[in-house]
Amino acid sequence: MIYFSNTKILSILLVIFIALMFAVPNFFTKDQLNSFPSFIPKQQVNLGLDLQGGSHLLLEVDTVEIIKERLENLNSDVRRVLKKNNIQYSNFKNTEDNLKFVVEEFPAEIQKEILEISVSNSQNILQMGDQTNLVITRDDNQVSISFTDEFIKLAVSNAVAQSLEIVRRRIDELGTREPSIQRQGSSRIIIQLPGIDDPDRIKALLGQTAKLTFQLVDTSTNYDPLNPKKAPVGSEILSSDTDDSFKYIVKKRVMVGGENLVDAQPGFDPQTNEPIVSFRFDRLGASKFGRVTQQNVGKPFAIILDDTVISAPVIREAILGGSGQISGGFDSEEANDLAILLRAGALPAPLIILEERSVGPDLGADSIEAGQYAAIIGFVAVIIFMMFVYRYFGFLADIALIINLFMVLGILSLFQATLTLPGIAGIILTIGMAVDANVLIFERIKEEIRSGSKMINAVGNGYKRALSTILDANITTLIAAVILFFMASGPVRGFSITLAIGIFTSVFTAFTFTRLLISIYAKSLKPSLVGMKIND
Amino acid sequence: MIDIANTKINFLKSRIITFIFSSILVVLSFGAFFVSGLNFGIDFKGGTLIEIETENEIEIAGLRDNLNTLSLGDVQVQEFGSKNNLLIRVEQQSGGDQIQQNVVEIVKNSLDSYLSSEVNFRRTEVVGPKVSGELIQSGAIAILAAVFAMLIYIWFRFEWQFSLGAVVALIHDVILTIGVFSITQLEFNLPIIAAILTIVGYSMNDTVVVYDRVRENLRKHRSKNIIDLLNLSINETLSRTIVTSVTTLLALLSLFIFGGEVIKGFTFAMIWGVVVGTYSSIFVAAPLLNYLDVKREWNTTSAVDSTR
Numbered sequence: 001m002i003y004f005s006n007t008k009i010l011s012i013l014l015v016i017f018i019a020l021m022f023a024v025p026n027f028f029t030k031d032q033l034n035s036f037p038s039f040i041p042k043q044q045v046n047l048g049l050d051l052q053g054g055s056h057l058l059l060e061v062d063t064v065e066i067i068k069e070r071l072e073n074l075n076s077d078v079r080r081v082l083k084k085n086n087i088q089y090s091n092f093k094n095t096e097d098n099l100k101f102v103v104e105e106f107p108a109e110i111q112k113e114i115l116e117i118s119v120s121n122s123q124n125i126l127q128m129g130d131q132t133n134l135v136i137t138r139d140d141n142q143v144s145i146s147f148t149d150e151f152i153k154l155a156v157s158n159a160v161a162q163s164l165e166i167v168r169r170r171i172d173e174l175g176t177r178e179p180s181i182q183r184q185g186s187s188r189i190i191i192q193l194p195g196i197d198d199p200d201r202i203k204a205l206l207g208q209t210a211k212l213t214f215q216l217v218d219t220s221t222n223y224d225p226l227n228p229k230k231a232p233v234g235s236e237i238l239s240s241d242t243d244d245s246f247k248y249i250v251k252k253r254v255m256v257g258g259e260n261l262v263d264a265q266p267g268f269d270p271q272t273n274e275p276i277v278s279f280r281f282d283r284l285g286a287s288k289f290g291r292v293t294q295q296n297v298g299k300p301f302a303i304i305l306d307d308t309v310i311s312a313p314v315i316r317e318a319i320l321g322g323s324g325q326i327s328g329g330f331d332s333e334e335a336n337d338l339a340i341l342l343r344a345g346a347l348p349a350p351l352i353i354l355e356e357r358s359v360g361p362d363l364g365a366d367s368i369e370a371g372q373y374a375a376i377i378g379f380v381a382v383i384i385f386m387m388f389v390y391r392y393f394g395f396l397a398d399i400a401l402i403i404n405l406f407m408v409l410g411i412l413s414l415f416q417a418t419l420t421l422p423g424i425a426g427i428i429l430t431i432g433m434a435v436d437a438n439v440l441i442f443e444r445i446k447e448e449i450r451s452g453s454k455m456i457n458a459v460g461n462g463y464k465r466a467l468s469t470i471l472d473a474n475i476t477t478l479i480a481a482v483i484l485f486f487m488a489s490g491p492v493r494g495f496s497i498t499l500a501i502g503i504f505t506s507v508f509t510a511f512t513f514t515r516l517l518i519s520i521y522a523k524s525l526k527p528s529l530v531g532m533k534i535n536d
Numbered sequence: 537m538i539d540i541a542n543t544k545i546n547f548l549k550s551r552i553i554t555f556i557f558s559s560i561l562v563v564l565s566f567g568a569f570f571v572s573g574l575n576f577g578i579d580f581k582g583g584t585l586i587e588i589e590t591e592n593e594i595e596i597a598g599l600r601d602n603l604n605t606l607s608l609g610d611v612q613v614q615e616f617g618s619k620n621n622l623l624i625r626v627e628q629q630s631g632g633d634q635i636q637q638n639v640v641e642i643v644k645n646s647l648d649s650y651l652s653s654e655v656n657f658r659r660t661e662v663v664g665p666k667v668s669g670e671l672i673q674s675g676a677i678a679i680l681a682a683v684f685a686m687l688i689y690i691w692f693r694f695e696w697q698f699s700l701g702a703v704v705a706l707i708h709d710v711i712l713t714i715g716v717f718s719i720t721q722l723e724f725n726l727p728i729i730a731a732i733l734t735i736v737g738y739s740m741n742d743t744v745v746v747y748d749r750v751r752e753n754l755r756k757h758r759s760k761n762i763i764d765l766l767n768l769s770i771n772e773t774l775s776r777t778i779v780t781s782v783t784t785l786l787a788l789l790s791l792f793i794f795g796g797e798v799i800k801g802f803t804f805a806m807i808w809g810v811v812v813g814t815y816s817s818i819f820v821a822a823p824l825l826n827y828l829d830v831k832r833e834w835n836t837t838s839a840v841d842s843t844r
Binding site for chain 2: 050058060197198200203207352353354355356357358359360362363366367370371373374375377378379381382385386389421422424425428429431432433435436439440443446447468469472473474475476477478479480481483484487488491492495496499
């Protein structure tokens with residue numbers, strides 16, 4: 001256990017050297033690093049949001065809405081098929097996960113037709129092929145139609161992927177520094193925004209689905225406050241963005257939608273100097289828009305965002321160029337945000353904010369400072385204590401401890417793992433626990449000497465006999481760290497990372513570097529007990 | 537140079553007393569847990585937490601009264617580290633995840649108008665009911681999984697008797713940690729779960745070192761009476777147990793004193809855990825082996841192997 005070949009010595013030193021090289025950049029500023037030669041690694045430890053300041057948001061795609069919307073579409077398809085085939089039905093209703101109605105007869109061809117329509121309507125979202133996506137059950141005269149589980153899963157997964165893309169576009173539009181946007185689980189999105197400690201604006205941007213539609217105002221009737229729910233068939237009541245007391249009655253049919261927009265830019269109306277958003281349609285949108293405006297000159301045309309009427313200007317003349325503008329009493333930031341939303345596109349379903357954690361830059365800097373301070377003091381205390389207890393061997397363990405710390409930093413930098421405040425705590429804990437492997441070995445060596453071994457044999461046997469204990473003892477802590485890693489997220493996860501790295505480096509240094517030092521020392525000695533006074 | 541080796545302390549002599557002592561602590565912990573419960577932080581209870589810093593000292597009672605008029609339910613205000621740093625906690629609002637988002641805005645506006653000096657918002661955390669429910673569940677699962685994993689690992693590496701003794705000591709440590717948080721009513725949040733898991737690892741680490749020596753002595757001294765053998769093993773590893781505990785405590789104390797307010801609770805839990813874990817490996821885990829009928833006939837060839 002105490003003889004090392006030259007290759008072994010070299011590789012031990014090389015591993016340590018590489019780890020040190022990767023740790024070094026953390027002690028310089030970015031500018032200093034840039035002036036260094038190119039062979040020196042420049043990656044610094046990645047600081048977590050709790051240390052550099054920033055905002056963490058956990059969002060969930062409202063999957064219930066997705067299914068609800070699909071069921072509503074299905075509802076009108078099914079009714080159409082039934083009507084077309086002159087099938088009498090009653091009690092037609094949508095529940096949360098199916099459609100229900102009562103029929104006298106329900107022939108197989110009709111079922112087949114419904115299935116075909118549903119499949120062809122869903123083709124745009126899914127690679128389901130011709131596989132059916134509906135379950136039709138009939139109990140006496142009661143028919144219920146629901147989507148298959150596979151279809152629901154696929155629809156949700158699709159909507160989440162789409163949401164992720166739109167969230168990314170919206171945040172990118174704001175010019176945020178290095179945002180991280182990731183999917184988590186089946187329906188969640190994690191957003192990390194370094195440097196943003198007040199995410200109000202982003203939350204507001206993400207809180208809107210931004211579904212833009214142009215619909216005609218129903219001029220056949222006026223909104224009746226005494227009878228607030230009543231709208232003519234085919235129309236709906238929508239609130240106004242600018243006036244809380246006023247409601248619009250709008251025809252349900254969507255004439256043109258936001259999906260046909262190709263561009264939207266904030267600007268100012270040259271006459272009123274009011275902030276506006278100007279937009280441009282694609283070819284299909286432009287021709288639809290042109291046709292509608294041509295046929296409805298003199299009628300009010302509602303511009304609707306997320307079921308709220310932004311404005312309803314009267315069409316003065318046909319707009320054939322495919323571009324237009326929205327003004328709705330907003331300020332220039334609102335105009336800017338609306339343009340961002342329209343450019344990025346609509347979310348397929350609303351997003352719900354489940355969790356928000358924001359840390360200001362001051363607190364982050366304070367935490368780093370406090371962490372460094374605690375690390376240095378803890379480190380000095382441990383070093384002094386080890387020298388006090390083990391004298392020369394303690395000194396060797398202290399050198400190993402320093403190398404250990406550099407290795408933890410080096411590995412964190414190399415793998416670009418994230419260092420968090422609990423992560424710093426993990427490193428400090430490692431300072432205390434890393435000496436354990438050496439302590440176990442030293443105690444073994446002492447015992448060997450006490451029972452009469454020569455120093456050189458005592459070192460060899462000490463290492464040999466401490467090995468299994470050290471492995472067992474460290475594996476238990478490692479198991480705890482691994483469980484923590486899988487269970488936790490965010491800052492706490494950083495703790496499990498540094499703890500685990502610390503375990504590896506401390507066992508590694510104890511069995512390579514300290515062993516090397518002690519072997520050199522033991523071999524250089526006359527078989528005396530210098531440095532290890534024994535009391536008996 | 538300190539030498540704690542060659543001690544001949546009879547640790548098992550007072551085992552009945554230490555068992556009773558431990559049992560009382562466990563019962564006290566259970567009592568405190570069921571009477572006052574844990575003071576869950578927003579990670580587990582949901583709600584909003586805002587840390588602010590101001591130029592001038594703020595009169596807490598006045599601010600608290602002001603915030604409690606906002607009809608957000610219970611609002612707590614406490615000093616956090618210094619007189620200029622305050623922690624504001626607002627309980628979870630009823631009405632689902634989306635509703636919680638309004639709280640921050642309402643509190644911020646109210647603070648801006650109530651306090652004359654500039655307010656620095658250092659930290660804002662909002663945890664909705666869905667996430668807090670999941671966190672409490674995954675925290676509990678993590679602790680159970682860790683204890684179970686230790687049980688399996690020790691069983692695999694030793695014998696079931698050792699595994700049982702170690703896990704009893706481990707559960708003892710976890711209960712006492714939850715107990716001390718119930719008694720002190722210190723905030724119990726996500727990092728505390730991390731601390732408990734670390735305690736599980738640390739306590740096991742300590743126990744394994746003692747057990748390892750017990751196993752070795754079982755092979756070496758076949759005729760020795762088990763009590764003497766356990767005492768011998770504890771004494772032989774005592775020096776290491778103390779040195780490692782001291783270095784770990786030195787590092788943790790430094791973190792506790794200088795590491796800042798945010799991780800104080802976390803560090804406190806670990807300091808407590810190291811003390812309890814060290815105690816339990818000497819006074820719970822090892823003496824328990826006396827009652828668990830450990831196997832004396834270890835495989836002779838491997839015994840020869842590891843004793844030179």
